[in-house]
Amino acid sequence: QSALTQEASVSGTVGQKVTLSCSGNNNNIGSYAVGWYQQISHGPPKAVMFGNSLPSGIPDRFSGSKSGTTASLTITGLQPEDEADYYCSTWDYSLRAQVFGGGTKLTVL
Amino acid sequence: QVQLVQSGGEVKKPGASVKVSCRASGYIFKDYGIGWVRQAPGQGLEWMAWFSGYNGNINYAQKFQGRLTMTTDTSTNTAYMDLRSLRADDTAVYFCARRTVVEGDWYFDVWGRGTLVTVSS
Numbered sequence: 630q631s632a633l634t635q636e637a638s639v640s641g642t643v644g645q646k647v648t649l650s651c652s653g654n655n656n657n658i659g660s661y662a663v664g665w666y667q668q669i670s671h672g673p674p675k676a677v678m679f680g681n682s683l684p685s686g687i688p689d690r691f692s693g694s695k696s697g698t699t700a701s702l703t704i705t706g707l708q709p710e711d712e713a714d715y716y717c718s719t720w721d722y723s724l725r726a727q728v729f730g731g732g733t734k735l736t737v738l
Numbered sequence: 739q740v741q742l743v744q745s746g747g748e749v750k751k752p753g754a755s756v757k758v759s760c761r762a763s764g765y766i767f768k769d770y771g772i773g774w775v776r777q778a779p780g781q782g783l784e785w786m787a788w789f790s791g792y793n794g795n796i797n798y799a800q801k802f803q804g805r806l807t808m809t810t811d812t813s814t815n816t817a818y819m820d821l822r823s824l825r826a827d828d829t830a831v832y833f834c835a836r837r838t839v840v841e842g843d844w845y846f847d848v849w850g851r852g853t854l855v856t857v858s859s
Contacts, residue, residue, distance in 0.1 A: 673833060676846060726785060
């Protein structure tokens with residue numbers, strides 16, 4: 630069981646706005662920023678968000694936010710190439726571990 | 739450009755050990771950390787360990803304590819992951835990733851392509 634909870638699946642149509650959530654507690658998301666990683670067809674993960682900062686080369690339709698113990702990744706203007714698995718991750722000082730969510734499968738209809 | 743090149747796939751028998759390498763290029767190796775993350779078939783990502791380029795500390799996930807050793811060779815800009823006493827459930831793709839700091843928090847910003855380790859009798 631993951632320390633961070635994500636939706637198993639989310640879907641949207643091209644051009645739509647979708648939000649993926651990542652829920653934790655005060656030991657992890659409540660204390661540290663959250664990274665988001667995109668994985669297409671079980672290839673290597675790719676960083677798409679560092680807290681609320683965009684990594685170099687990531688389109689600005691991706692945005693990140695956090696409120697309390699829940700982090701969110703929003704994609705505004707969904708594109709077919711955004712179809713992937715998305716994982717959130719942060720440090721948990723109680724577990725003394727880098728924790729990942731179980732992943733959300735994003736389907737672009 | 740920044741790259742992490744991992745060694746090729748391995749097939750091991752239960753009880754054996756495996757050593758996976760991750761060679762970095764395109765940046766100053768000692769200025770960044772390296773982490774290891776694995777993914778079992780059909781499963782999510784699982785953190786194993788990371789090396790801090792900031793202070794040289796190595797942090798292991800409790801699950802792997804005593805069975806995993808992470809080392810680095812600064813002369814060849816290579817990180818190694820040595821996992822011992824392999825079991826069938828260690829079958830997974832093993833990723834290395836560069837660890838970087840952004841606004842005071844740490845992230846994995848560049849990932850290797852992964853190394854498939856299969857444990858089977």
